[in-house]
Structures are given as structure tokens and as C-alpha cells.
Amino acid sequence: MPEIRLSQPKPQSEPPPPAGKNTTEASKVSPSAIRKFLLSRGNSAMADRSFQYLMSLCAFSIFGIVILIFVELIGRSQMAWNEFHFKFFYKIYVDSFSHSFLFWDPVNSHFSALPFIYGTLVSSFLALALAVPLAVGVAVFLTEMCPGILRGPLAFLTELLAAIPSIVYGLWAMYVLVPLLREHVNPLLISSLGWTGFFTDDNPTGLGFVAAAIILAIMILPIISSLTREVMTAVPHSQREAVLALGATRWEMIRMGVLRNARIGIVGGIILGLGRALGETMAVTMVIGNSPEIHKSLLSNGSSMAAVIANEFAEATSDMHRSALIEIGLALFIVTVIVNALARLLVWAVTRGAPADAH
Amino acid sequence: MRTEFKLRASFRAFTDHAATALAVLSTLLVVTPLVVIFGYLIFKGFSSLNFAFFTKVPVPVGETGGGMANAIVGSAVLLGLASLIGIPLGIGGGIYLAEFGRGTKMAYAIRFTADVLNGVPSIVMGLAAFSLVVVPQGHFSAMAGGVALGIMMVPTVCRTTEEMLLMVPHAIREAALGLGVPNWRSVLSITVKTASPGIITGCMLAFARVAGETAPLLFTALGNQFWSTSLNEPIAALPLQIYVYALSPYDDWHRLAWAGALVLIVLIVLSVSLVRYVTSRGVLKGNS
Numbered sequence: 117m118p119e120i121r122l123s124q125p126k127p128q129s130e131p132p133p134p135a136g137k138n139t140t141e142a143s144k145v146s147p148s149a150i151r152k153f154l155l156s157r158g159n160s161a162m163a164d165r166s167f168q169y170l171m172s173l174c175a176f177s178i179f180g181i182v183i184l185i186f187v188e189l190i191g192r193s194q195m196a197w198n199e200f201h202f203k204f205f206y207k208i209y210v211d212s213f214s215h216s217f218l219f220w221d222p223v224n225s226h227f228s229a230l231p232f233i234y235g236t237l238v239s240s241f242l243a244l245a246l247a248v249p250l251a252v253g254v255a256v257f258l259t260e261m262c263p264g265i266l267r268g269p270l271a272f273l274t275e276l277l278a279a280i281p282s283i284v285y286g287l288w289a290m291y292v293l294v295p296l297l298r299e300h301v302n303p304l305l306i307s308s309l310g311w312t313g314f315f316t317d318d319n320p321t322g323l324g325f326v327a328a329a330i331i332l333a334i335m336i337l338p339i340i341s342s343l344t345r346e347v348m349t350a351v352p353h354s355q356r357e358a359v360l361a362l363g364a365t366r367w368e369m370i371r372m373g374v375l376r377n378a379r380i381g382i383v384g385g386i387i388l389g390l391g392r393a394l395g396e397t398m399a400v401t402m403v404i405g406n407s408p409e410i411h412k413s414l415l416s417n418g419s420s421m422a423a424v425i426a427n428e429f430a431e432a433t434s435d436m437h438r439s440a441l442i443e444i445g446l447a448l449f450i451v452t453v454i455v456n457a458l459a460r461l462l463v464w465a466v467t468r469g470a471p472a473d474a475h
Numbered sequence: 476m477r478t479e480f481k482l483r484a485s486f487r488a489f490t491d492h493a494a495t496a497l498a499v500l501s502t503l504l505v506v507t508p509l510v511v512i513f514g515y516l517i518f519k520g521f522s523s524l525n526f527a528f529f530t531k532v533p534v535p536v537g538e539t540g541g542g543m544a545n546a547i548v549g550s551a552v553l554l555g556l557a558s559l560i561g562i563p564l565g566i567g568g569g570i571y572l573a574e575f576g577r578g579t580k581m582a583y584a585i586r587f588t589a590d591v592l593n594g595v596p597s598i599v600m601g602l603a604a605f606s607l608v609v610v611p612q613g614h615f616s617a618m619a620g621g622v623a624l625g626i627m628m629v630p631t632v633c634r635t636t637e638e639m640l641l642m643v644p645h646a647i648r649e650a651a652l653g654l655g656v657p658n659w660r661s662v663l664s665i666t667v668k669t670a671s672p673g674i675i676t677g678c679m680l681a682f683a684r685v686a687g688e689t690a691p692l693l694f695t696a697l698g699n700q701f702w703s704t705s706l707n708e709p710i711a712a713l714p715l716q717i718y719v720y721a722l723s724p725y726d727d728w729h730r731l732a733w734a735g736a737l738v739l740i741v742l743i744v745l746s747v748s749l750v751r752y753v754t755s756r757g758v759l760k761g762n763s
Contacts (some may be wrong), residue, residue, distance in 0.1 A: 168659075185599065189606070280512070394596070423656075452594055
């Protein structure tokens with residue numbers, strides 16, 4: 117390796133006082149001043165590499181966390197899995213005395229996740245049905261119609277809706293929403309839609325699927341609307357201008373130029389909202405009624421996968437009970453991972469161009 | 476022919492107006508619950524918030540008064556522990572994504588996993604922390620709660636750190652490297668330092684998010700009616716206490732639950748507003 121030497125003439129590069137000292141050093145063919153300085157600072161290759169490894173380690177810890185959760189949940193739910201296998205998710209017990217259906221009775225070791233799966237699906241999809249039209253409406257208003265002054269504050273307000281913790285939603289739902297439903301909304305639903313069989317007058321508490329779905333809808337609205345807004349703003353302006361130039365009204369422009377182009381991303385946003393609704397725990401636990409039964413009526417009490425874990429885990433009666441609850445948690449984990457992965461791929465496909473680049 | 480055209484035109488105009496009206500209506504319907512929730516919370520919370528709330532521990536059933544001092548301190552302990560776990564891991568991951576793994580398949584995979592992890596229900600995080608910490612330890616503890624919350628912070632911190640680092644202009648990095656600064660030093664004292672306002676607000680966002688989490692604490696930190704700051708014992712937390720009090724049949728406890736919810740919300744709204752201020756005013760853009 118060649119020596120680094122001072123290219124300038126020595127008298128100019130060095131200050132006058134230590135000149136004599138330097139000439140003696142140079143005669144002994146020692147490393148130049150810059151080389152010595154660099155060597156005294158040490159070699160950074162080692163430090164650079166270990167820094168990079170450290171940072172990669174932090175990044176890989178995210179994989180580690182997911183794998184760890186997965187492995188732990190599988191390990192702890194082994195007992196229930198060995199006992200029931202897939203029957204755990206659809207088994208129906210029949211009570212020997214009353215001949216009525218029975219699903220979940222930990223004391224008599226009856227374990228079936230069916231009512232919880234039913235409750236989770238019913239409350240989530242009902243919430244989606246309520247939230248999606250509203251969320252798309254808000255996104256359309258904010259991106260296409262809203263006057264500039266209102267846009268910022270309104271977007272901020274909907275974001276704020278996403279930041280409120282679920283326990284506060286639950287508290288509000290318990291003391292404001294449920295009484296409101298009980299006194300005013302449920303009687304109306306029963307009298308007008310009772311003939312469908314979905315709204316029967318057998319639950320005077322006001323708790324149940326409808327209450328859970330309304331609070332869930334309020335909670336997932338900001339997620340869906342902010343993602344919809346994101347994909348709608350990603351639609352190029354030339355699309356809008358082209359449709360307008362053909363003589364379309366504003367709504368026709370939004371429908372043909374914007375919503376059509378953004379539809380994959382909107383579906384992604386909806387699926388992401390679904391993922392959030394499936395796993396939402398506290399607010400649902402507080403208003404769904406927590407009884408492991410299956411009723412056709414949407415006004416009756418039910419329970420959800422997350423709610424039963426929240427309610428029973430800390431006071432589980434037996435190891436099998438605990439294991440069964442962890443198995444419900446594992447199912448919830450797998451389902452939400454799939455739902456979220458799907459949603460992310462759809463959103464990326466729209467906002468970043470080619471879907472092939474998404475992973 | 477002419478009348479048909481006119482009819483069509485008026486129908487189209489009508490559809491346009493109807494769509495506009497529906498969009499406005501849905502926006503109003505979305506803003507209403509927010510205003511109602513906030514209004515009710517402020518009305519209920521303020522009337523029951525007092526000095527004792529911040530200084531006293533809960534009193535036994537039947538007595539009035541008492542506060543949530545232990546829950547506030549407990550929440551602080553849990554969040555401190557969570558930050559110790561979540562923030563270094565998250566920032567490190569973000570640095571990797573923005574500085575070393577840019578454009579690689581591995582970085583895509585990590586980003587994707589972080590986004591998916593972000594969507595995993597908090598109750599599942601609680602189950603994982605239960606199996607990881609509570610079962611080996613043999614009892615509920617503050618440690619387990621901190622681990623659960625810490626894991627939840629990682630993806631949020633990681634993604635915001637990455638986004639903020641990507642906003643730092645390349646010229647700054649090149650200037651530092653051109654002066655002979657080692658890469659690690661350039662990343663830490665130039666890039667990260669430039670992006671630090673954004674990274675700090677990202678951490679606050681993650682902090683605010685886990686501050687309100689109840690589900691992962693139900694069977695890790697468990698809650699405690701008494702004063703405790705030990706990491707090896709069950710500890711009280713504000714959201715847990717709100718949950719317990721909300722489900723209780725006593726009016727006085729309901730009052731405390733509303734006050735607790737107000738405190739939680741004020742904390743969260745403050746940090747979210749700060750995040751919005753930093754990202755919209757472009758604190759970072761001043762450097763470019």
C-alpha cells in the first residue's frame with residue numbers, strides 16, 4: 117500500500133516553530149502527518165460493519181417478534197388442539213337435560229369456538245356495512261368537494277377519531293350509546309323491521325351485536341377513510357381533467373375518473389378496517405353482552421373471540437380452559453395476519469404502481 | 476329529441492347534487508360522534524376531576540373519594556419500560572430500512588412484516604407476553620405488561636423513523652462522508668440528528684397509542700388497588716383502572732372512570748396534535 121505523503125512543499129504546509137522537529141522525523145522515513153492522524157483515529161471499517169449488523173439485528177427483530185408470537189401461541193394451545201383438532205371451531209354440544217345447544221361451558225369442559233367466531237364475524241361485517249359508505253363519502257368530500265379552509269381541520273378530526281383509545285369508546289358506548297339504543301333505537305327497529313326475524317324483542321339491556329357494530333363502525337371509519345383519501349389523491353389529475361373535458365358533471369367525474377381508478381386501493385382500505393374490527397377488544401367486550409350463544413336476532417347478547425379472551429383468561433378455571441382461549445387467540449392472530457397482508461398488498465398495488473414490487 | 480336531452484341533463488344535474496349532498500351528510504355523520512364523545516367526556520370528566528384524583532390511591536368499596544395516583548404512576552412505569560424495549564428496536568429497524576436496506580427485497584419484507592404486525596390485535600400481544608413472561612415467572616407482573624406494550628411500539632416507531640430518515644436530503648449524507656466521517660458516525664450524528672424532530676414525534680405517536688391500550692394489560696400487568704412500583708408485582712394502569720371502574724356498579728367509581736378517560740384523552744390529543752404540527756409545518760424541510 118502506497119504511503120500518503122504531503123503533496124505540497126514542506127515549508128509552506130508546516131508552521132514555522134516545529135519545522136526543525138519535522139525535518140528530523142522525515143529523515144527517519146516515518147508515516148506522513150495525515151497518515152498518522154488517520155491511523156490515530158482508528159479504522160472505521162470495524163465500527164461501520166458492527167453498526168450495520170446492530171441495525172440489521174433491530175430490523176430482523178420484527179421477524180423475530182412475529183415468529184415468537186406464533187411459536188408461543190402454538191405451543192401453549194397444544195393441549196386444546198390435541199383434544200379437539202379442527203372440531204374446536206365448529207363443534208356443537210347438546211345439553212342432555214334440556215336438549216338445547218351448548219357451546220362454551222368451561223366448568224363441564226365443553227369448548228367450542230363457534231359462538232365467538234359467529235359473534236366476531238357478525239359484529240365486524242355489520243360494522244363494515246355501516247362504516248364503508250360513510251368513509252367513502254367522507255373521503256370523496258375531503259378530496260374532491262371540500263373548500264380548502266375546511267380540509268385540514270376535518271382531516272385532523274377524523275384522524276383524532278383514530279387516536280381515541282378503545283377503552284374510552286367502550287366507556288362512552290356503555291353509558292351513552294347503549295341507553296340510547298335501549299330507549300329509542302331498538303324499539304323502533306323492532307317495530308319496523310321485526311318481521312325479518314333479525315330484530316326480536318328478547319333483550320331489554322340494549323347490549324348486543326348492534327351496539328358492538330355501531331361502536332366498531334365509529335372506530336374503523338377513520339382507518340378506511342384515510343386510506344381511501346390516500347388512494348384517491350394518488351389518482352393523477354389528468355384522469356379527472358379528461359373526464360371533465362368530455363362534459364361530465366362533478367359526480368360523474370368522481371365516479372368514472374376517481375373511484376374507478378382507486379377501487380383496488382379502496383378495497384384494501386376496507387379489508388384493513390375489517391382486520392381492525394376483527395381484533396378489537398375492549399369496546400366490544402363492554403357492549404356485546406358476553407354470552408356464548410348464537411341467536412339470529414342482532415339485538416341479542418353475543419360474544420366475540422377477542423371479548424372471550426379478555427373476559428375469561430385472567431380467571432381461567434383449568435389448564436384446558438386457558439389452552440382453549442389461547443387457541444382462539446392463535447386463530448385470531450392467523451386471520452388478522454392474512455387479512456392485513458392482503459390489505460397491504462392491495463394498497464401498495466395502487467399507491468406504488470406495480471403490485472409485483474410490493475414484496 | 477330536444478326534450479329528451481333536457482330531461483337527461485336535468486337528471487344528471489340532480490344526481491350530481493344528490494351525490495354532493497350525500498358526501499356532506501356522511502361527513503357530518505362522522506364528525507358528530509367525535510363532537511358528542513368529546514363533549515360528553517369533557518362535561519363528565521371535568522366535573523369529577525379534582526386534586527385528589529392525582530394524589531390519592533383508590534379507597535375501599537363504599538367510601539367516596541380517592542383517586543388514581545397509583546394508576547398514573549403505574550402507567551408511567553409500564554410506558555417507561557415499553558419505551559426502553561420498543562424505541563431502540565424501532566429506531567434501529569428504521570435506520571436499517573432507510574440507510575442500509577434501501578431498495579432491497581429484505582427491506583420490503585421487513586416493512587411488510589412491520590405493517591402486518593401493526594395490525595395484530597392487542598389482545599394477541601397480551602397472550603404472547605403472558606406465555607413469554609408470566610408463565611416462566613409464575614405470576615403476573617409489571618414486567619410482562621411492559622414487554623407487551625414494548626412489542627406493540629416497535630412497528631410504529633420503525634416505520635415513522637424510516638419515513639423521516641428518507642426525507643433527509645442525500646446531499647447532507649454525502650457532505651458528511653466527503654469529509655471522511657465514518658458511516659456510523661454520519662448516520663447517527665448527521666442523518667438521525669437532522670430527522671430527530673420527526674423521529675421523536677413518531678415515538679410519541681407510538682407512546683400515545685400504547686398509553687390507551689387495555690387489552691394487553693388484562694392478564695400481564697393485571698392491575699393493583701394499592702401503591703406499587705415494583706416490576707415483579709402486578710401494577711395498576713390508567714386504562715385498566717378505567718375498565719374496572721366502568722364495569723363496577725358504584726357511581727363514585729364511574730365518576731373516577733370518566734375523569735381517568737379525560738386525562739388519557741388529553742395526553743393523547745396533545746401528542747397527536749404535536750405530531751401533526753411537526754409533519755405539516757415541515758420541521759425537516761428547513762434543513763434541505
